Amino acid sequence: MRVLTGIQASGKLHLGNYFGAMKPMVQLQEQHELFTFIANYHSLTSSKDAQTLKQYTIDAAVDYLSLGIDPDKTTFWVQSHVPEVLELYWVLSKFTPMGLLERAHSYKDKVAKGIPASHALFSYPVLMAADILLFDTQRVPVGKDQIQHVEMTRDIAIKFNNEYGELFVLPEHTVQEEVATIPGIDGQKMSKSYGNAIDLFLDERELQKRCNKIVSSSTPLGEALEYEGCNIYNIAALFLNDEHKKELQERYKSGKEGYGHFKKYLKELIWEELAEAREKREYYLSHMDEVNDILAQGAKKARAIASGKMEKVRDAIGLI
Numbered sequence: 001m002r003v004l005t006g007i008q009a010s011g012k013l014h015l016g017n018y019f020g021a022m023k024p025m026v027q028l029q030e031q032h033e034l035f036t037f038i039a040n041y042h043s044l045t046s047s048k049d050a051q052t053l054k055q056y057t058i059d060a061a062v063d064y065l066s067l068g069i070d071p072d073k074t075t076f077w078v079q080s081h082v083p084e085v086l087e088l089y090w091v092l093s094k095f096t097p098m099g100l101l102e103r104a105h106s107y108k109d110k111v112a113k114g115i116p117a118s119h120a121l122f123s124y125p126v127l128m129a130a131d132i133l134l135f136d137t138q139r140v141p142v143g144k145d146q147i148q149h150v151e152m153t154r155d156i157a158i159k160f161n162n163e164y165g166e167l168f169v170l171p172e173h174t175v176q177e178e179v180a181t182i183p184g185i186d187g188q189k190m191s192k193s194y195g196n197a198i199d200l201f202l203d204e205r206e207l208q209k210r211c212n213k214i215v216s217s218s219t220p221l222g223e224a225l226e227y228e229g230c231n232i233y234n235i236a237a238l239f240l241n242d243e244h245k246k247e248l249q250e251r252y253k254s255g256k257e258g259y260g261h262f263k264k265y266l267k268e269l270i271w272e273e274l275a276e277a278r279e280k281r282e283y284y285l286s287h288m289d290e291v292n293d294i295l296a297q298g299a300k301k302a303r304a305i306a307s308g309k310m311e312k313v314r315d316a317i318g319l320i
């Protein structure tokens with residue numbers, strides 16, 4: 001099964017991103033033919049300056065490689081290194097009714113949040129359709145906010161196929177249902193825009209400081225603690241199997257330890273979980289040539305498929 005997903009690079013990654021997006025993605029490459037790219041053309045719609053966009057793109061490449069994207073298994077590239085996608089975007093525009101784009105929630109949400117209402121922002125779903133259709137994608141794992149974009153992709157593909165012949169595969173979306181919303185240090189959904197995130201690549205002291213900021217109740221030491229509804233427990237539970245969850249519950253109930261102990265324990269869990277990723281990240285950060293090489297190889301593989309597909313598209317619609 002060919003599975004494709006685009007990554008919006010937008011700065012530092014946190015535990016919510018890790019459990020909600022990166023871990024499931026890395027698992028996909030074990031069973032499927034995974035295509036993953038950093039969607040820097042899309043990021044341009046909300047980018048403020050060149051340096052930041054460059055930095056975010058490179059950071060995302062390093063972080064995803066460190067967290068387990070394996071370039072021997074996964075085709076991994078930067079969107080703008082395969083410019084065929086922009087050609088398909090234009091072609092697909094012809095098959096995109098204005099009404100379809102006018103109904104897009106994501107566009108309205110972004111404008112409501114203050115992102116300038118540009119044509120690029122408006123036609124963002126057409127570029128996403130091009131990303132998906134260019135590679136004969138069968139499945140697109142997305143967050144809930146992106147489901148509509150995959151549905152629009154199908155509508156555009158159906159319209160093309162009806163008018164010019166069955167050239168495009170109709171993609172299905174999948175949503176990672178079992179991944180719950182990861183809470184932040186205040187118990188709300190972890191998000192970089194809420195200032196409640198625990199970033200993935202803090203140093204050990206900073207990580208402990210961040211864990212110490214987790215909001216907990218003020219039961220005095222010596223009394224049994226409630227694990228249900230405790231933010232420290234809820235985050236720690238993400239790392240634990242059933243047996244270890246039980247053990248932690250018992251520690252809460254015993255009254256022998258206070259929240260400070262559990263914050264230390266949580267820091268250890270996070271630190272351990274990311275040990276290998278941290279090591280790889282240090283390696284890649286000091287071997288940027290290798291990162292660039294991996295991205296170039298990925299683009300080459302992706303481009304070979306993209307240019308073959310575009311030849312068929314041009315022929316089908318009469319571009320000589």
Ligand code: ADP
Binds near residue numbers: 019021142189191
């Ligand atoms: P943020 O809210 O920090 O801006 P993004 O919207 O950039 O995060 O999310 C990128 C990916 O990480 C998405 O696939 C999203 O579903 C996932 N994700 C982000 N925050 C969480 C969270 N708190 N719990 C689960 N998944 C999350």
Ligand code: TRP
Binds near residue numbers: 007008039131140
């Ligand atoms: N729009 C997606 C997001 O914000 C990123 C993206 C771009 C994407 N192109 C894609 C996701 C193609 C899946 C398939 O998360």
